Amino acid sequence: MTLEEDALDYHRRPPSGKVEISTTKSTSTQRDLSLAYSPGVAAPCREIDEDGTRAYDYTAKGNLVGVVSNGSAVLGLGDIGAQASKPVMEGKGVLFKRFADIDVFDIELELDDPDAFVQAVAGMGSTFGGINLEDISAPDCFEIEQRLREQMDIPVFHDDQHGTAIISGAALLNAVEITGKELSDLQVTFAGAGAAATATARFYVSLGIPRENITMCDEHGILSERRARADELSEYTEPFAQGVDDGALADAMAGADVFVGLSVGGIVSPEMVRSMAGDPVIFAMANPDPEIEYETAKSARDDTVIMATGRSDYPNQVNNVLGFPFIFRGALDARATEINEPMKRAAAEALADLAQQDVPDAVVKAYDDDVLQFGPDYLIPKPLDQRVLYEVTPAVAEAAMESGVARRELDLDDYREQLEARLGKSREMMRVVLNKAKSDPKRVALAEGENERIIRAASQMTDEGIADPVLVGDESEIQRTVDELGLDFDAAVADPSDAEWDHYAEELHRRRRRKGLTQGEAAELVSSDPDYFASMMVEMDDADAMLSGLTHQYPSALRPPLEVIGTADDADYAAGVYMLTFRNRVIFCADTTVNLDPSAEVLAEVTKHTAELARRFNVEPRAALLSYSDFGSVDNDGVAKPRNAVSMLREDPQADFDVDGEMQADTAVVEEMLAGTYGFADLDGPANVLIFPNLEAGNIGYKLLQRLGGAEAIGPMLVGMDKPAHVLQRGDEVKDIVNLAGVAVADAQQRDSDE
Missing domain, CATH: 3.40.50.10380 (Malic enzyme, N-terminal domain)
Structure with missing residues (x-):
């Protein structure tokens, strides 16, 4: 087809x-x-x-x-x-x-x-x-x-005029930074004198390019003062008439720093590119065929040619979708009377700034894992980068307020969070925890500190003030990766080969010597297994929390923190919890990763810890212990477990939350069933904490909810540990690592307040 x-x-x-x-x-x-x-x-x-x-x-x-x-x-x-x-x-x-x-x-x-x-x-x-x-x-x-x-x-906005101007303006700001040139010194040549070209030229002037440095050409050649006197130009193009002899596009491009094409395909030759100034910037934006093909322009000369087009199959696509949705979002929310020049400049500057930040893994995957890193081939963000909404939009709203066209004052911090919430319930829920984390950042040991994604996550944690990350690994290797990624942060590193950590092996041996661990084996574990090293950092109070598990199986990553840190005084078991966010509700699912066939006592304990976790997200827990029967409709050993766990919880003064069971999953989450058929249930509304009868059911259940129910999953979050330790899933993205670090910091904060 x-x-x-x-x-x-x-x-x-x-x-x-x-x-x-x-x-x-x-x-x-x-x-x-x-x-x-x-x-x-x-x-x-x-x-x-x-x-x-x-x-x-x-x-x-x-x-x-x-x-x-x-x-x-x-x-x-x-x-x-x-x-x-x-x-x-x-x-x-x-x-x-x-x-x-x-x-x-x-x-x-x-x-x-x-x-x-x-x-x-x-x-x-x-x-x-x-x-x-x-x-x-x-x-x-x-x-x-x-x-x-x-x-x-x-606001009235003609996107065909201003959209291209704003997006290409963002690209120009970054191109200037890469080439080391100044906006005020640029000589710019335009091919095309229509709506988009004239609006773009006017916008470039507002960015700081002198009008006299812009030479504009139409199909008849350079827009000159002679042509203006001969009434060959419109009132919209006449301001760009130059006091030069009539000439062709080739004449206008000679010595130019920047070429902006908003005309027709195939009108620029390699010779014309070679005639431009050093390290030229070429925006060939005619669609579908640019004024000069990407490969032809790049190969026309030996120095750096910074190239942008209107096409998605080449780097630096000037795509208006990066502008108009977010400009209108900011204008609407500020109830602006117009979209003015300061708002347009704010959008361009915010886009330029965003392109210099680390690119989320989800965006890289959406573009076939292309390398997306600030430079000549990445001047502007990709349209599928969700950060544009909450980076560009607040800048537009702020400019509206500062320029006096807003009829509504916005708290920009709150506004940014509202915008993030538009991206999904998970963003809203994580913002609760991340804000808590920012209020008192804690030291988080990252066991796989040499991994690129871990390093990028550490940089983001530092930039956002979520945590004070400590990368576990070879210091020279970590610094090399930091430099290659172009990250601007001073990485705190704990290198297991340094002698300052030798006491970890002695302490590990002391704790595990009656469990079969020799002195030599302890030294080997601490020096060669970063999970044991990070666990010891937390246990010895050199870190407040730890993350591991990105590159190996969950059970093997879980073993070191269980052996070294262990469970809390009021817990005999750890459990894994996923938070599933739907459009208008949140559900915590446990246990999904640890306990194979828990007893009634374990189910009761897991329920309490999961309820505590829900409260860290400002969710008042309503817990349902699930089964395939409803309130005694079946009577056997299997359904007795959740039923007995509920009885234990009702007798536990620390279980100060709604809980009931055993019940079927639909009974737990459908309000009409719960309030109608089972109006006697001790839940004041549909359950938001689901406790599964065994690991098999829990793992199957949360994955079905995620894949078929359209839920976003955050986790697994490890509960019941003596100190914060969380195990990532293999293949987690940077945002997942940062989110789990935020959970770990909030966990550490809670433990500090409880002491």
């Missing part, structure tokens, strides 16, 4: 198109309907009539953008008209929702007259929180945007 056939099938498959409307409030009862419509809806209507700004409180206006077009300049298709452009506008709405959780109504207007277009859109101001103009031909697009900005008190 060809791409075109696949696309047609994709759009035609029922339901047709790509978008739908869904309700955000319950409509399942007559009461719900009377609130949603008549008579209840009159109340918010009266409130808004009294104060129009209350529309943001009582309607979806504050999260609704109108994507408006007449289809007169659809990318790659030209003037195809309003109706034919609808798939594109729906697609724009998909991107708004996918990347910034913004709702969209696409509006296609059969209006070619700018006056009629402006009048129609201006009349929609009460409906939308912002207007995104799309695929409108020049020069009408300039006039339409300007007039709508003047008439409307909500």
